[in-house]
Structures are given as structure tokens and as C-alpha cells.
Amino acid sequence: MxxxxxxxxxxxxxxxxxxxxxxxxxxxxxxxxxxxxxxxxxxxxxxxxxxxxxxxxxxxxxxxxxxxxxxxxxxxxxxxxxxxxxxxxxxxxxxxxxxxxxxxxxxxxxxxxxxxxxxxxxxxxxxxxxxxxxxxxYDQADDHVLNRLKVIFSGDVIGFSEDSLDSLSDFGFSETQIQTFKAAKICMKEFAVLIGQMRGRFGKENSPLCTCVLTSWGSRNVCASALKTLREWGVDVDEAFCLAGAPCSPILAVVKPHILWDGGLHNMRDLSTQCQ
Structure with a gap:
């Protein structure tokens, strides 16, 4: 990178x-x-x-x-x-x-x-x-939506350390799923660093670029870790949502992101229903 x-x-x-x-x-x-x-x-x-x-x-x-x-x-x-x-x-x-x-x-x-x-x-x-x-x-078919680019990063992926990701096997995650998390986190960092640099060009108010974190199934500690990691990557987060297992759809319907970076969660059968 x-x-x-x-x-x-x-x-x-x-x-x-x-x-x-x-x-x-x-x-x-x-x-x-x-x-x-x-x-x-x-x-x-x-x-x-x-x-x-x-x-x-x-x-x-x-x-x-x-x-x-x-x-x-x-x-x-x-x-x-x-x-x-x-x-x-x-x-x-x-x-x-x-x-x-x-x-x-x-x-x-x-x-x-x-x-x-x-x-x-x-x-x-x-x-x-x-x-x-x-x-x-993310499906954004409404023309009346203001021209503000909204990006949601997965706190579930970002908030886990390398060691923590390996320990997910104890909770029933397969090796393929864990490798997906790791690959997604590496890829996410590359894009997030650049988005953070771009977001930094604007002030806190009236920015045309909005960055969010959504932790769907992780704990508050995972969400806090994700926020800390993003700050280390140079990303100032505008909004953060820690759902602790609650459905994502109500939040997504309100935030209406353009980019939903969930790190491959949508392909995991045991988690896929949470973000539908």
C-alpha cells in the first residue's frame, strides 16, 4: 500500500x-x-x-x-x-x-x-x-438524496485484532470466514487511509464526504476498538452505530449510505440476515 x-x-x-x-x-x-x-x-x-x-x-x-x-x-x-x-x-x-x-x-x-x-x-x-x-x-435509487457521499465501514471487521480474529474459530466461525475477515481488513485499510486523507480536506461542518462505522454483532469494546483503529488510519468518523446483534436495516434506511463495506459478511450464512 x-x-x-x-x-x-x-x-x-x-x-x-x-x-x-x-x-x-x-x-x-x-x-x-x-x-x-x-x-x-x-x-x-x-x-x-x-x-x-x-x-x-x-x-x-x-x-x-x-x-x-x-x-x-x-x-x-x-x-x-x-x-x-x-x-x-x-x-x-x-x-x-x-x-x-x-x-x-x-x-x-x-x-x-x-x-x-x-x-x-x-x-x-x-x-x-x-x-x-x-x-x-448500497441501493440509492432516490434522486432527491443530497449529493453527499456516505461511506459505512464494518466495525466488526476493523475492531478485531489479528489474534482476536484467529480466536473466532472458538465461536463457530470457519477458517474460510476468518480468512475473509483478514483479507477484508487489509483491503479496507488501504481505502480507508485514502478516504481519511480526503475527508481531512474538509471541515467538521458541511462536508460532502461522510464516514460512518457500523458494528452489527460485535460488543461495545469491538466498536471502540474500531473507532480507535480508524483514528490511527487517519479517518475522522462522523457517525458510529453499535447494534450488538440488532438488525441493521433500520439504521441503513436512515443513513442511506452509498458504500457499505461489510467485509464479506453478506456471504456468511449465519450472519447474512442481520444486514438485510
Missing amino acids: EDKKNYSGPLMIALQYNDLFDLDSTSTSTNTDVLPKGRAFTFIKAVQAVNERLVEQNKTESLLFEVILIAKECSEEIKMKIVESVKHYGLEIGKFFFYKKEELINTLQSNKVKLFLSTERDDVYEALHTGIPAALL
């Missing part, structure tokens, strides 16, 4: 085209080249709002978000519509990549992606296991 003091942007984020545009509602009889807005549209707008504020403060700012759009196994017609739709909506997309399904990881690695976002949970899980920072794109 690059030293945060020496890192110069952009902070590369990869997004899948079927999250940015709603292909399910596209009629084959429609002649328009513009695709309907999808679940990631408010995310893109929020990212652009952060970039605009950063440039307003410093015209030579180098630590900016850059979004690349990736698409797998789509027709030439859809490819053209994707490009035209990006232009139509005025979206700031750095690059387009069209790839075969098995080329996902290579595409992310070759572009030095700092965060891969997707609503396809298996893709997020696969990326994490290969060391690529990845998180769930």
Missing part, C-alpha cells in the same frame, strides 16, 4: 454498468440511445460533488475520485448506449472497459483499482479474496 503522505491521486473506483443504468426497464421497442438511470446514479453524483468541492478549495488537487465503468458480455448496441448515456447525463467517467466474465479480476488489477463497487455480492466476495478492495454498492 502506498504511503498516504506520498500518494497522489486519482483514487480509482470501478463500477459496473448494470448498476449505473437500469437495463431491466429498457424496452426493446424504444429507439432512444439513452439508458434509464440505475441504482448507482446518486453515487456518481455524490462523487462528482466531492471532486468539485476539492477542486474549489485547491485547483491543483490530485487526490480526486476517478470512476471507471466496466461491463461484461454485452452487445455492441448496449456498448454504444452506455457511452451515449454517460455523455447525455454529463457523468464524469474516466474510462470504459468491456471484458469477459473471467477477466474481472485482471481488469481491476491492471487499472490499480482502489475500490470495486457492485451490487453483485459474489463479485465483491471474489475481489476481496484476491486482495482487491471491494464493497457493496
Whole structure:
């Protein structure tokens, strides 16, 4: 991982085209080249709002978000519509990549992606296991949501030390689950350090970037440890939630995050219902 003091942007984020545009509602009889807005549209707008504020403060700012759009196994017609739709909506997309399904990881690695976002949970899980920072794109379909980028980090993953993670086997966690936690924590740190650096460009009030911690099943001590770790990584947390086993959905419905970094919890059967 690059030293945060020496890192110069952009902070590369990869997004899948079927999250940015709603292909399910596209009629084959429609002649328009513009695709309907999808679940990631408010995310893109929020990212652009952060970039605009950063440039307003410093015209030579180098630590900016850059979004690349990736698409797998789509027709030439859809490819053209994707490009035209990006232009139509005025979206700031750095690059387009069209790839075969098995080329996902290579595409992310070759572009030095700092965060891969997707609503396809298996893709997020696969990326994490290969060391690529990845998180769930939380469903944000409401256009009226203010252009403020909200990121939620999992306190359950961050709050456990290396030794504590190993001890989870005593509580019924498999070796695969524990390794997922470890991989997720390493990946999460790389992105969190950069987000912390970016968040530090703004004051406490009226920031276009909001960082949160959500501890769903860990204790208060785990939540406190997560907050301490994030401070050590240089992240000032705006909001913290310690649920101690309570369902996540009520909090998520209020906070409405764009990025939900749960470290692979969504693929663990014994925990998956807590964040639905």
C-alpha cells in the first residue's frame, strides 16, 4: 500500500454498468440511445460533488475520485448506449472497459483499482479474496438524496485484532470466514487511509464526504476498538452505530449510505440476515 503522505491521486473506483443504468426497464421497442438511470446514479453524483468541492478549495488537487465503468458480455448496441448515456447525463467517467466474465479480476488489477463497487455480492466476495478492495454498492435509487457521499465501514471487521480474529474459530466461525475477515481488513485499510486523507480536506461542518462505522454483532469494546483503529488510519468518523446483534436495516434506511463495506459478511450464512 502506498504511503498516504506520498500518494497522489486519482483514487480509482470501478463500477459496473448494470448498476449505473437500469437495463431491466429498457424496452426493446424504444429507439432512444439513452439508458434509464440505475441504482448507482446518486453515487456518481455524490462523487462528482466531492471532486468539485476539492477542486474549489485547491485547483491543483490530485487526490480526486476517478470512476471507471466496466461491463461484461454485452452487445455492441448496449456498448454504444452506455457511452451515449454517460455523455447525455454529463457523468464524469474516466474510462470504459468491456471484458469477459473471467477477466474481472485482471481488469481491476491492471487499472490499480482502489475500490470495486457492485451490487453483485459474489463479485465483491471474489475481489476481496484476491486482495482487491471491494464493497457493496448500497441501493440509492432516490434522486432527491443530497449529493453527499456516505461511506459505512464494518466495525466488526476493523475492531478485531489479528489474534482476536484467529480466536473466532472458538465461536463457530470457519477458517474460510476468518480468512475473509483478514483479507477484508487489509483491503479496507488501504481505502480507508485514502478516504481519511480526503475527508481531512474538509471541515467538521458541511462536508460532502461522510464516514460512518457500523458494528452489527460485535460488543461495545469491538466498536471502540474500531473507532480507535480508524483514528490511527487517519479517518475522522462522523457517525458510529453499535447494534450488538440488532438488525441493521433500520439504521441503513436512515443513513442511506452509498458504500457499505461489510467485509464479506453478506456471504456468511449465519450472519447474512442481520444486514438485510
